[in-house]
Amino acid sequence: MTSRVFKYEVGLGGSIEVPTGADILNAGVQGYGVVIWARVEDNVLDTDTLDVLVVGTGHAFSTKGYNYLNTVFMDDLVFHVYVESLNA
Numbered sequence: 001m002t003s004r005v006f007k008y009e010v011g012l013g014g015s016i017e018v019p020t021g022a023d024i025l026n027a028g029v030q031g032y033g034v035v036i037w038a039r040v041e042d043n044v045l046d047t048d049t050l051d052v053l054v055v056g057t058g059h060a061f062s063t064k065g066y067n068y069l070n071t072v073f074m075d076d077l078v079f080h081v082y083v084e085s086l087n088a
Contacts, residue, residue: 002042010034010081013054020046027070027081034072034081051084 005025008016011033018024023039034054055061057078066082073079 019044053082
């Protein structure tokens with residue numbers, strides 16, 4: 001089966017729609033926003049909705065049901081990106 005890597009814009013959190021079985025690879029900053037890259041298999045028609053938390057250093061939040069993905073830097077701001085765990 002053939003795979004491709006796609007980019008999903010998440011801004012400062014929310015949700016993204018990804019093909020079922022997507023392999024979430026990394027988070028980073030591109031332009032002025034936070035993005036997530038995922039490897040997806042071609043020909044997958046079903047999708048999953050994943051919640052994404054983007055939290056600033058020192059901010060209170062709950063990680064229950066989420067997996068840490070990466071820390072990203074936007075100028076002087078630092079954000080930590082968590083993605084909903086499908087296995088939680």
